[in-house]
Amino acid sequence: xxxxxxxxxxxxxxxxxxxxxxxxxxxxxxxxxxxxxxxxxxxxxxxxxxxxxxxxxxxxxxxxxxxxxxxxxxxxxxxxxxxxxxxxxxxxxxxxxxxxxxxxxxxxxxxxxxxxxxxxxxxxxxxxxxxxxxxxxxxxxxxxxxxxxxxxxxxxxxxxxxxxxxxxxxxxxxxxxxxxxxxxxxxxxxxxxxxxxxxxxxxxxxxxxxxxxxxxxxxxxxxxxxxxxxxxxxxxxxxxxxxxxxxxxxxxxxxxxxxxxxxxxxxxxxxxxxxxxxxxxxxxxxxxxxxxxxxxxxxxxxxxxxxxxxxxxxxxxxxxxxxxxxxxxxxxxxxxxxxxxxxxxxxxxxxxxxxxxxxxxxxxxxxxxxxxxxxxxxxxxxxxxxxxxxxxxxxxxxxxxxxxxxxxxxxxxxxxxxxxxxxxxxxxxxxxxxxxxxxxxxxxxxxxxxxxxxxxxxxxxxxxxxxxxxxxxxxxxxxxxxxxxxxxxxxxxxxxxxxxxxxxxx
Numbered sequence: 001x002x003x004x005x006x007x008x009x010x011x012x013x014x015x016x017x018x019x020x021x022x023x024x025x026x027x028x029x030x031x032x033x034x035x036x037x038x039x040x041x042x043x044x045x046x047x048x049x050x051x052x053x054x055x056x057x058x059x060x061x062x063x064x065x066x067x068x069x070x071x072x073x074x075x076x077x078x079x080x081x082x083x084x085x086x087x088x089x090x091x092x093x094x095x096x097x098x099x100x101x102x103x104x105x106x107x108x109x110x111x112x113x114x115x116x117x118x119x120x121x122x123x124x125x126x127x128x129x130x131x132x133x134x135x136x137x138x139x140x141x142x143x144x145x146x147x148x149x150x151x152x153x154x155x156x157x158x159x160x161x162x163x164x165x166x167x168x169x170x171x172x173x174x175x176x177x178x179x180x181x182x183x184x185x186x187x188x189x190x191x192x193x194x195x196x197x198x199x200x201x202x203x204x205x206x207x208x209x210x211x212x213x214x215x216x217x218x219x220x221x222x223x224x225x226x227x228x229x230x231x232x233x234x235x236x237x238x239x240x241x242x243x244x245x246x247x248x249x250x251x252x253x254x255x256x257x258x259x260x261x262x263x264x265x266x267x268x269x270x271x272x273x274x275x276x277x278x279x280x281x282x283x284x285x286x287x288x289x290x291x292x293x294x295x296x297x298x299x300x301x302x303x304x305x306x307x308x309x310x311x312x313x314x315x316x317x318x319x320x321x322x323x324x325x326x327x328x329x330x331x332x333x334x335x336x337x338x339x340x341x342x343x344x345x346x347x348x349x350x351x352x353x354x355x356x357x358x359x360x361x362x363x364x365x366x367x368x369x370x371x372x373x374x375x376x377x378x379x380x381x382x383x384x385x386x387x388x389x390x391x392x393x394x395x396x397x398x399x400x401x402x403x404x405x406x407x408x409x410x411x412x413x414x415x416x417x418x419x420x421x422x423x424x425x426x427x428x429x430x431x432x433x434x435x436x437x438x439x440x441x442x443x444x445x446x447x448x449x450x451x452x453x454x455x456x457x458x459x460x461x462x463x464x465x466x467x468x469x470x471x472x473x474x475x476x477x478x479x480x481x482x483x484x485x486x487x488x489x490x491x492x493x494x495x496x497x498x499x500x501x502x503x504x505x506x
Contacts, residue, residue, distance in 0.1 A: 072147045
């Protein structure tokens with residue numbers, strides 16, 4: 001995520017240095033210009049560039065994108081607000097860039113915008129000049145007001161609509177499977193081919209799982225509602241896990257009361273397991289901004305996603321984002337094989353955006369099916385997570401990069417992915433609503449369509465393993481911790497996460 005601090009009136013143009021916290025995304029040269037048409041709107045213009053961008057119109061039929069959103073502070077106030085954008089018009093991007101928005105507010109306005117290539121693009125650098133239309137009148141701001149503007153970007157990957165399989169039939173702990181005979185055979189995956197309600201039970205054709213494992217949840221019979229995101233519908237998934245730098249950006253826009261609800265990774269756990277998140281004076285920063293957020297919780301992640309106008313990922317969407325439309329492989333990882341490197345990695349350029357694996361990187365020329373991921377078996381030297389996306393290089397393939405079918409990074413290992421689970425009934429109340437950019441006065445999420453999580457009302461779980469867990473926890477279909485609900489402070493270094501957003505219909 002990136003931000004540039006700038007003070008503007010509607011007649012002032014300033015150019016400020018870039019400050020970037022994302023893996024390789026840069027946003028800069030922000031200007032603000034009023035639209036002189038009586039509409040109480042303005043154009044926020046800026047440059048956006050990032051590396052390793054692509055678009056393919058066959059095979060996976062997907063692309064990467066940047067989710068853009070804006071926060072502003074009126075100079076007559078002491079707090080940040082979310083900027084409302086127009087929907088469907090008033091936005092531009094050069095160099096073949098496409099901008100998509102949604103009617104997020106229900107009355108014709110957007111809370112952010114996706115930027116991506118409008119045509120086929122070989123993997124390489126992306127560079128766009130972008131202009132977004134800010135409806136400042138909708139945000140109850142005046143024409144003579146002065147503002148401080150932050151523009152943020154999060155790298156995302158498009159997951160297209162389509163059928164896919166839950167489970168592999170390979171015997172992973174608590175895995176999903178198709179119930180197809182009275183003997184309860186578990187050797188067939190369950191195919192999702194619609195967003196309609198799913199019947200869970202022991203009848204022929206039902207989805208089922210066995211509630212086995214350390215923390216499997218307590219529900220496996222009934223109906224999962226149609227509104228619960230199944231992964232069939234197209235959505236965008238964060239390319240990387242939420243980083244420590246991104247979370248510092250989040251904390252730096254909150255009021256003191258809101259900070260107190262969200263700052264414990266910085267105030268309690270600084271300096272452990274490569275957690276560099278800390279507070280100096282009134283500002284939060286990280287010594288390791290490109291590493292994933294650690295010591296998180298489901299509530300903490302939900303708060304961040306509400307602020308960023310994203311939403312939590314369901315465990316169905318997790319399997320779709322990893323496996324795609326390919327036939328499932330027993331005990332597979334996110335790169336589609338059942339082999340992972342177990343030799344201890346070493347790293348160079350520690351804590352920098354250029355941090356890389358300098359020893360024991362698995363090369364498919366030598367180990368054709370062995371993928372790379374940060375898990376317990378190869379973490380004795382590093383003792384902590386690695387830079388998000390560290391295994392992807394300019395020449396790596398999917399297996400070497402540890403990438404999912406769609407090009408999403410670190411879905412196996414590094415830190416656990418926090419998901420809305422199918423194994424608690426409260427989780428089924430999730431309707432896929434997006435965050436709206438606004439937290440309540442004490443810093444918690446405000447979206448009614450999200451589960452009201454608490455220790456006594458669990459709704460969430462974790463998937464994908466971490467740097468502290470063995471490889472059997474990291475299989476795509478392993479659900480032994482599908483009921484592990486860290487509603488509040490987890491106290492666990494390996495808890496991180498990422499968000500998703502349902503794709504616009506336009």
